[in-house]
Amino acid sequence: MTYGSSGGKLALTGRSLNILITGVGGQGLITLATLLAETAIYRGVKALIAETHGLSQRGGSVEVHVRLGEVKAPLIPQGGVDVLLGLELIETARRLKTLSEDGVVLTTDIMLRPGLPGVKLPDKTSLIESMKNVVGDRLIVVPASKLAREAGGLLYANTVMLGALAASGLLDGLVDVEDLKAAVARMKRAEENMKAFQLGFDYCAATCRRGNP
Amino acid sequence: MPSKWLLFPGRATALLLGNEAIARGALEAGIGFASAYPGTPSTEIVESLAWAAQKFGIHVEWSSNEKVALEAAWAASVSGVRALAAMKHVGLNVAADAFMSIGYTGVRAGLVIVSAGDPGMWSSQNEQDNRYYGLLGYIPVFEPSDPGEAKELTVKAFEFSEEHEHAVLMITTTRVSHVRGPVELKDLPKNFKTKGWFDKDPSRFTLVPQNARARREHLVSKWEAIRDALSNLQPFNRIEGDGRILIVADGVSYLYASEAAERLGIDARMLKLATPVPLPKKLVLKALEDVDKVLVVEELEPIVENQIKALVAEEGLDIEVHGKDYTGLTGEMTLERAARSILEFLGRGAVDIPWKPVDDGGLAGKLPPRPPAMCPGCPHRATYYALRRAVNAARVKPVYSGDIGCYSLGVLPPFREQDMLIEMGGSVGAGHGFAKVLDKQIVISIIGDSTFFHAGLPALANAVYNRSPQLVLVLDNRVTAMTGEQPNPGTGINAYGEPAPMLKVEDIARAMGVEKVVVFDPFKIKEATKALKEAIEYVRDKRAPAVAVARRACALEATRRARRAGIKQPLYQVIDDKCTACGVCYNAFTCPAIEVKENGKAWINPDLCTGCSVCAEVCPFNAIVKVVEEGEGWDDVWF
Ligand SMILES: Cc1ncc(C[n+]2csc(CCOP(=O)(O)OP(=O)(O)O)c2C)c(N)n1
Numbered sequence A: 001m002t003y004g005s006s007g008g009k010l011a012l013t014g015r016s017l018n019i020l021i022t023g024v025g026g027q028g029l030i031t032l033a034t035l036l037a038e039t040a041i042y043r044g045v046k047a048l049i050a051e052t053h054g055l056s057q058r059g060g061s062v063e064v065h066v067r068l069g070e071v072k073a074p075l076i077p078q079g080g081v082d083v084l085l086g087l088e089l090i091e092t093a094r095r096l097k098t099l100s101e102d103g104v105v106l107t108t109d110i111m112l113r114p115g116l117p118g119v120k121l122p123d124k125t126s127l128i129e130s131m132k133n134v135v136g137d138r139l140i141v142v143p144a145s146k147l148a149r150e151a152g153g154l155l156y157a158n159t160v161m162l163g164a165l166a167a168s169g170l171l172d173g174l175v176d177v178e179d180l181k182a183a184v185a186r187m188k189r190a191e192e193n194m195k196a197f198q199l200g201f202d203y204c205a206a207t208c209r210r211g212n213p
Numbered sequence B: 001m002p003s004k005w006l007l008f009p010g011r012a013t014a015l016l017l018g019n020e021a022i023a024r025g026a027l028e029a030g031i032g033f034a035s036a037y038p039g040t041p042s043t044e045i046v047e048s049l050a051w052a053a054q055k056f057g058i059h060v061e062w063s064s065n066e067k068v069a070l071e072a073a074w075a076a077s078v079s080g081v082r083a084l085a086a087m088k089h090v091g092l093n094v095a096a097d098a099f100m101s102i103g104y105t106g107v108r109a110g111l112v113i114v115s116a117g118d119p120g121m122w123s124s125q126n127e128q129d130n131r132y133y134g135l136l137g138y139i140p141v142f143e144p145s146d147p148g149e150a151k152e153l154t155v156k157a158f159e160f161s162e163e164h165e166h167a168v169l170m171i172t173t174t175r176v177s178h179v180r181g182p183v184e185l186k187d188l189p190k191n192f193k194t195k196g197w198f199d200k201d202p203s204r205f206t207l208v209p210q211n212a213r214a215r216r217e218h219l220v221s222k223w224e225a226i227r228d229a230l231s232n233l234q235p236f237n238r239i240e241g242d243g244r245i246l247i248v249a250d251g252v253s254y255l256y257a258s259e260a261a262e263r264l265g266i267d268a269r270m271l272k273l274a275t276p277v278p279l280p281k282k283l284v285l286k287a288l289e290d291v292d293k294v295l296v297v298e299e300l301e302p303i304v305e306n307q308i309k310a311l312v313a314e315e316g317l318d319i320e321v322h323g324k325d326y327t328g329l330t331g332e333m334t335l336e337r338a339a340r341s342i343l344e345f346l347g348r349g350a351v352d353i354p355w356k357p358v359d360d361g362g363l364a365g366k367l368p369p370r371p372p373a374m375c376p377g378c379p380h381r382a383t384y385y386a387l388r389r390a391v392n393a394a395r396v397k398p399v400y401s402g403d404i405g406c407y408s409l410g411v412l413p414p415f416r417e418q419d420m421l422i423e424m425g426g427s428v429g430a431g432h433g434f435a436k437v438l439d440k441q442i443v444i445s446i447i448g449d450s451t452f453f454h455a456g457l458p459a460l461a462n463a464v465y466n467r468s469p470q471l472v473l474v475l476d477n478r479v480t481a482m483t484g485e486q487p488n489p490g491t492g493i494n495a496y497g498e499p500a501p502m503l504k505v506e507d508i509a510r511a512m513g514v515e516k517v518v519v520f521d522p523f524k525i526k527e528a529t530k531a532l533k534e535a536i537e538y539v540r541d542k543r544a545p546a547v548a549v550a551r552r553a554c555a556l557e558a559t560r561r562a563r564r565a566g567i568k569q570p571l572y573q574v575i576d577d578k579c580t581a582c583g584v585c586y587n588a589f590t591c592p593a594i595e596v597k598e599n600g601k602a603w604i605n606p607d608l609c610t611g612c613s614v615c616a617e618v619c620p621f622n623a624i625v626k627v628v629e630e631g632e633g634w635d636d637v638w639f
Helices: A028-041 A089-094 A124-138 A142-149 A156-168 A177-185 A190-207 B017-030 B044-056 B065-078 B098-107 B130-135 B147-164 B208-232 B251-266 B279-286 B304-316 B334-347 B379-394 B406-411 B426-437 B449-465 B505-511 B525-542 B555-564 B584-591 B614-617
Strands: A017-023 A049-053 A062-069 A081-086 A097-109 A141-144 B013-016 B033-036 B060-064 B083-088 B111-117 B168-173 B180-185 B239-242 B245-250 B269-273 B292-299 B320-322 B398-401 B441-446 B470-476 B516-518 B546-550 B572-575 B593-598 B602-604 B624-628
Touching: A017 A028, A017 B505, A028 A062, A028 A156, A028 A177, A028 B013, A028 B180, A028 B279, A049 B111, A062 A089, A062 B017, A062 B208, A062 B525, A081 A156, A081 B044, A089 A097, A089 A124, A089 B449, A097 A156, A097 B060, A141 A156, A141 A190, A142 A190, A142 B555, A156 A177, A156 A190, A156 B525, A177 A190, A177 B083, B013 B017, B013 B098, B013 B584, B017 B044, B017 B111, B017 B168, B017 B208, B017 B516, B017 B614, B033 B044, B033 B065, B033 B098, B033 B111, B044 B060, B044 B083, B044 B304, B060 B279, B065 B083, B065 B111, B083 B180, B083 B208, B083 B572, B098 B525, B098 B546, B130 B168, B130 B584, B147 B168, B147 B180, B147 B208, B208 B279, B239 B279, B239 B334, B245 B251, B245 B304, B245 B593, B251 B269, B251 B334, B292 B304, B304 B320, B379 B406, B379 B441, B379 B470, B379 B525, B398 B426, B426 B441, B426 B449, B426 B470, B441 B449, B441 B525, B449 B470, B470 B572, B505 B546, B525 B614, B572 B602, B584 B593, B614 B624
Parallel strands: A017 A081, A081 A097, A097 A141, B033 B060, B033 B083, B083 B111, B111 B168, B245 B269, B245 B292, B292 B320, B398 B441, B441 B470, B470 B546, B516 B546
Antiparallel strands: A017 A062, A049 A062, A049 B180, B013 B180, B239 B269, B572 B624, B593 B602
């Protein structure tokens, strides 16, 4: 049992993965996290999701912590993020600090305007450039706005990114890609979601698996 | 929608939200009555139960406030029906009067009071530590660490409560209530006891002073029996590992402390506590055997630490006890914080902490912030917009007495129409005090419909009785929106989604003796401005209270209703040639669906537009027009 059986001596040596999902309230972060976690525990791998509700739902900046494998605490420490999965560029950039030494950034190219008067949006290309300066080739920008529209609309960007993450190999040993696909097939609007997943998967299979991830 | 696993009749491992796990625990325990007033992070407990209720015949309700919720649950319990009352931490302040007497009367069937705390203040006005309430009211505190334990501990809490004829206060935090994790489901009972019989016993339940004195004596002796029983609450309270150093941690802090110690490779004895109040002395003394020093890792106040210090002094032990001197008092626990505290406590430097934040060269600091905002189509935005114009037209100096709800976001620019906010219902009570002492400023108290029913009613009675010149502006968006659109006494439906009596704010105001009552539609900016201006002038000239009701449904709720009913949503767009880039729609009205193009002209994002039409009215150049007509019934979904 999760809270009881581990005892005090269990060394947390088994594989674990810390995924920080970030974006804007309403982008489907929790759906994404839940799919990952349910697929993990289906095979007996422990999964924890920590989320903040309330104010963050109103279009604010949101982060969801997903911890898979040999873990206990709900929150990922700053500097402990293995995968920063970004659904929106500004929010991804805001959290580069949280990455571990060899943590990977997998982000959409979507930029959403904060609902404050007079906000100046950063230029997309130079923002991506600044992010590269911090994390180098551990940054992967998925053209999710294009891929999601192909699948049926921007709201499928989360499933595109799930597909990309599945193809990256980062989930190996924790979440089975076929299980994940089956879970996507059970989602509402399954057809669009499966298409989005596949588009993200194919994009990443072709580009992400080089070297690092 | 709650997880379908809540209703799963048998055994399985399911991923549940902490709050769903508590609801499942209550179901496994055969609960018959549940009541709550919503509040983050507690809301999903009763939301889940309401969803499951009808299948099992359980009574589940959204009460008008926490005090009523707790009183009702207590009554069910002393009538022999297992009951649960849930609230956020500050809700227990509202219920405190009842809470403080419940220890005296005790209970019969299990009574579990859930208080969900919010260290870090993710969605609250303070981070009070409600474990103090346990000490104050002589009610034992159960504190689970994760969803799996929350489910088991809920079942245990019902049994414990019944066995000791005493309520249990179950305290969670955001990182338990709003964490999803694996939960071991056990069988659901075949029958739920939902009806009881009240065996009268005035010497116990009627707390006139003479009875209360006797009950107080009884309570104090019972407290020690409860303390002893908690020493045996395995596996929730337990000693792990060994060593001359003891780390004590309760609730979710146990997970942080234990993972931090393991990742740091530190060998220490660990006392995991799920019951910080009252301190299970026997178990703690066992944990203290042969120990040199102790670190208590807990969030917020030194509740466990102080009790252990008292115990060490009582027993004359020569053991150093530390806690808050290393962990600090404010905010929530983290792995870094637990690791740093443990390392410093052991005299080692923080250099050993295995996680280091990346240096992003100041990138994060240069990005625009993204605070939460009122949604596209939110009627509050339109009301704030009209209110500002009404105040200007009436040429008064306003004081906006604020309150808690989605409309609190009116504190942000450009509106800045929440000059203060202290607690729920505070707007009208404080508005009264302001109005009595401010003679050159006009007081406008802004309160949501749910908040009005929760704590606004006594304050309005006072405003009428003591004649305060304030405008009470009730933002009636038909639901309790902030916490996820729960129904309230004004909505016309109950917790199960069935039709229910609908209380009207204007009827109540008139019945209370308010002479000036206006109801307006905030989407009609001109009419709304006129109604508000008149009400403000009435307050200024007559020096008496007025009530204005802004009635329009929450946009999330309205658009959801339209989608379900297959009603076509209209769409508005900007005529580019007519747009002069004046910025009124995106700088003064600030609908998030309206974006700014490079040339300063406005563009409406069709994915976000709710078709509310207000931007078309605020545009001074008539440059915004309807391009998709609404379907039949569109207006009805908004009321
Ligand atoms: C005592 C207390 N209980 C619950 C809450 C949580 N809470 C914050 S705002 C709110 C209700 C807001 O509803 P309403 O007044 O109708 O405004 P809306 O959000 O719909 O605009 C609740 C329940 C709280 N802050 N304090």
